[in-house]
Amino acid sequence: MSVVGIDFGAQSTKIGVARNKGIDIITNEVSNRSTPSLVAFGPKSRYIGEAAKTQEVSNLKNTVGSLKRLIGRSFTDPDVQIEQEYNTATLCEVNGQVGAEVSYLGKKEKFTATQLVSAYLSKIKDTASKELRLPVSDVVLSCPPWFTDAQRRAMVDAAEIAGLKLLRLMNDTTATALGYGITKLDLPSAEEKPRRVVFVDIGHSNYTASVVEFRKGELNVKSTAYDRHFGGRNFDKALVDHFADEFKEKYKVDIRTNTKAWARTLAAAEKLKKVLSANASAPISIESLTEDIDVRAMVKREELEEMVRPLLERITVPLEQALAEAKLKVEDIDYVEMVGGCTRVPIIKETISKFFGKTLSFTLNQDEAIARGCAFSCAILSPVFRVRDFSVHDIVNYPIEFTWEQSPDIPDEDTSLTVFNKGNVMPSTKILTFYRKQPFDLEARYAKPELLPGKMNPWIGRFSVKGVKADANDDFMICKLKARLNLHGILNVESGYYVEDVEVEEPIPEEGEKKEGDVSAHCRECEIPCSNPEQAMETDAPADGKKTRKVKKQVRKGDLPISTGTSSIDQQTKEAWTERENAMAMEDKLVADTDEKKNELEAFIYELRDKVDTTYSEFASDEEKEKIKTKLSESEDWLYEEGEDTTKAVYVAKMDEIRFLAGPVIQRYLDKIEAERQAILKAQEEEAAKRRAEEEAKRKAEEEAKKAAEPKPEAADAEMKDAPSGETAAPAENAEGEEKQ
Template sequence: MSVVGIDFGAQSTKVGVARNKGIDIITNEVSNRSTPTLVGFGTKSRHLGEAAKTQETSNLKNTVGSLKRLIGRSFSDPDVQVEQQYNTAPLCDVNGQAGVEVNFLGKKEKFTATQLVAMYLGKIRDIAAKELKLPVSDVVISVPAWFTDIQRRAMLDAGEIAGLKVLRLINDTTATALGYGITKLDLPGPEEKPRRVVFVDIGHSNYTASVVEFRKGELNVKATAYDRHFGGRNFDKALTDHFADEFKEKFKIDIRSNPKAWARTLAAAEKLKKVLSANPSAPLSIESLMEDIDVRALVKREEMEAMVKPLVDRILVPIEQALAEAKLKPEDIDAIEMVGGCTRVPVIKEAIGNFFGKPLSFTLNQDEAIARGSAFSCAILSPVFRVRDFSVHDIVNYPIEFTWEQSADIPDEDTSLTVFNRGNVMPSTKILTFYRKQPFDLEARYAKPDMLPGKVNPWVGRFSIKGVQADANNDFMICKLKARLNLHGILNLESGYYVEDVEVEEPVEEEGDKKEGDAMDTDDKPKKTRKVKKQVRKGDLPISTGTSALDQSVKDAWIERENAMYMEDKLVAETDEKKNELESFIYELRDKLDGIYAEFANEEEKDKLRAKLTDSEDWLYEEGEDTTKSVYVAKMDEIRFIAGPIIQRYREKADAERQAVQKAQEEEAARKRAEIEAKRKAEEEAKKAEEASKTADTDMKDASAEGEAPAAQETEEKQ
């Protein structure tokens, strides 16, 4: 089982995986650590990620970005109209949802943002599966903190359509905070003052500031504030608008009237912005931008900062708001962690540094911190990995209230209640109590619609409570409903049940009763009791739920459509592969026929094969430009049929030479082994001879010593 965290970004997506006792950011098919968040549509197949980026300029009207800023929105939402400025594909209404109209497989097609995100997540799933060599199912996906219930449900639906099991939707800055805290070994204990960190995340299109308190083994998000229209793309657009005016005056061309010229200038402006983050000035040069005119410009950092001054003036607003909600001052903050590509812009760093009056921290990877935190979250939720215990307490960003019809039997009953307030800890469960004699309905909605992004519908869901009736005495049924804001930040009524007040007896402790540690009391005097009413659960209440989640029949249809498109893409990719294989085979065979195969074919065979190769090449660039996989395979087989005998002769000789070389190597190895064996035996013989010689010398000395003793004795006797 794999553990995968996905930082689903507006411009690009990063994927973190848990392995090798840590978190790795994996690379895609072209070895990049981030994959463009783009979906493109062609005449034969879809283009996802890197493939969509490659053909973006030539296929502007059929390439869609801003996926996470479109999902869960209606087409009439003003935020969706803003996204049209950054999208060259025409956005449209698809059954009440924001979507896109494109040319796909030669005809006009409409897709909702949920379908587009599902297509893209399928690509991310394949990238991760290829890297891990494992099927990918369990994932944690990061989303902006400002996502509402409808947007979060749409993300879960997209994940399901892509064949993923989303264990958690985690807020971007919460994921960053988890990645920061879980690796720290020096966090304060439960009784100590917490470490307070502000996380400033400025990405491609979104700016979030969160105040987080850390203690050993836990993090608590205290406040989160955001500017949904502040990011790198706003800087790029400000530069592009400047160049549009400059080019109109200087070169007499209007790039605003030419989508391709505008897109090329926007891409050049993005590169220029990155260079200006590290250098005081930078040149811009685009060849043949429009009407065969080459354009050039030089921009200084001060000039860029002047162009984006309206943006710069908004830098401190989310930070000030987050601190105010957390009831903290800048001096209460221990560290300011900067993440997101746009935090490299010097004017942003300077403004935030001056506000806090202390150095900013860049200890986290600015581009990959969210992906790492998401992967940690997935590892915590997965049974496969053992991770250090670390609790994550996020907060409710929008207050949620329940409303209901007043009961006729309770004339002074309130008809609404804010159940989850802004700043409440999440996930969270609340029990609601109702006194009713018949079934009733509840409606959940956001209490302050003006806080929501754009014009998102404040309605969250409708819940019908069934099985409610008066008791035998025509008294109210006491109904208990469990409302839960879950890990994803999504609201549900999880269960309903009814209780009855039942009288039970419980012991009463009197003054003078023995305390713990007293000697054992042997007196069997009766204990005093009292009757109290307690609520006892008696049965369940069925709940019928209506939310913004996709209808199951629609979801099933979209899953089926996605699977069909996926198989079609796969077939197109395999067909292109076979076509390229055939083309390479023709060129390779032609070269080898005049090279290594030359001596294995007579002139007649060579002429026949050359003619076949020429015919196949002509066919490939004319009729065979667009055909099926099986036809390319058949053409390859036709060439192999003619070339087969020549290739076979070459292989036989190559095999014979290889075997001869192998035999010679084996004989040489055997000869060397024999030499070594002979040398070893000779050394053993020499050693034995030497030992025998030493033994003989010893025997002679012994014999000499024995011969001398009797002579000495004889001399003594004579005397």
């Protein structure tokens, strides 16, 4: 099982993977660490990611970008009209959602933003699976903190259609903060003052600032502010608008009326912006922009800053708002961490540094920090890895209220309640209590629609509570509903149940003990405060001698069915879209395999033609050579004419025909190579055996020489050994002396 974190960006996506040595950012099929967030459609298949980027200029009308900024929105949203300026494909309405109209397989089709995102996530899943050589299922996916319930539900639906199990939909800056905090070993303890860090994330199209407090093993997001239309693409567009005027005046070329020229200028402007971040001035040069006209220009950094002056004036607004909501001052901030590609722009760094009056920190990877944080979060939530405990407390960004119809039996009843306020900790659960005699409905909506992005519908969902009825005494049923804002930031009424006041006996505590009849006491089963603790009355002592009293407590008696209506797509539609996605993915694979076989056939023809007269020459007769060459010429002519566009099976058949004809020649060559290999192996074995024999002979000679060199025993020792038992042999010279005497 794999552990994957995905930073789903407006321009590109990064994939983080948890491994034993930490977090790695994996590369795609062309070895890039980021994959363009594009989906394109062609006459035979789709192109996703790098493939979409490669053919973008030649297929602008069918290439869709800004996927993250379109999902979960309606076509009439003003923000969608802004995205049309940055999209060459035609955006349209599809079943109340925004989508794109494209030409696919030779006919016009419409796809919702949810379908487009699911197609893209399928590609990301495939990229991760190939790199890890494992199936990918559990993921944590990033999203902007300003996403609403509808947008978050659409992301969850898209992930499910792509076959991913979404463990958490995580806010971008929260993921960055987790990546920062979990690797720091010097965070203050619970008793100490927390470390306060502002995370500034300025990416391709979005600017977010979050104030986060760190203690050992936990982070608390205190506030988040954002500018949804501030990012690198605004700098790019300012440059393109400048060049459009200059080229029209200098070269008489109007790129505003030429989509391809505009796209090429936009790509050149993006590169120029990056160069200007490190240099005072830089040139731009585009060959054959249109009608064989080459264009050139020079831009200074000061000129670019002047072009985006209105944009730069907005830099401090989210910072001020974030500090105000966190009830902090500039002096209370310990560090300012910068992430996002656009934070490399000098004027932005200078302005933010001046605002806080301190040096900015760049300890995190500016492009990959979110992906790493998501991978850490996935590792924490997944049972596969053991990770140091680190609690993440995010916050609610929009207040949520519940509304309901007034009960006819309670004329003075309030009909609305703000359940989750802005700044409340998330995830969070609240218990709502209703007194009813019949089934009822309640709706959830955002309490302040003016805070929502664009013109989003403040409606979140409708929840119908069934099975409610009056009791035998025609009294109210006490209904308890569990409203939960989950890890994804999505609201649901998860369950409902009803309780009854039941009189139970409990022992009276001795003096000094906590009285179970206190208001703070909770029913062990329901975890609900006693309704009437003061109504407890003493009773006679039981056999064990302890006094008891009767107390009224609320006891859970049964469940209440709840039917839910939200912006999530229904199960039938989800299954249909999943089936369609799988079918299109299979079609893409078939087309890719067909192209691979075609390229394989072409390469085989060229390779064999060369080898017939060189490598295979001595293994083929003249007649065989002639037949093979003729077949190769015929196959080449066919390949570039009627075989230009055919099926995978036909290419395989053509390959087999050539191999059948050239097979005997190739086999003779291979037999010779094998014979030579065997001869070499035999010679090597003989040489090895010879070396072993020499080493054995050398070893035996050394052993014999060692034995010969050992000292022999002296004669005296030998005579002493031969003496009879009990007698001692005299030395030889003494014996001679006795004879002489």
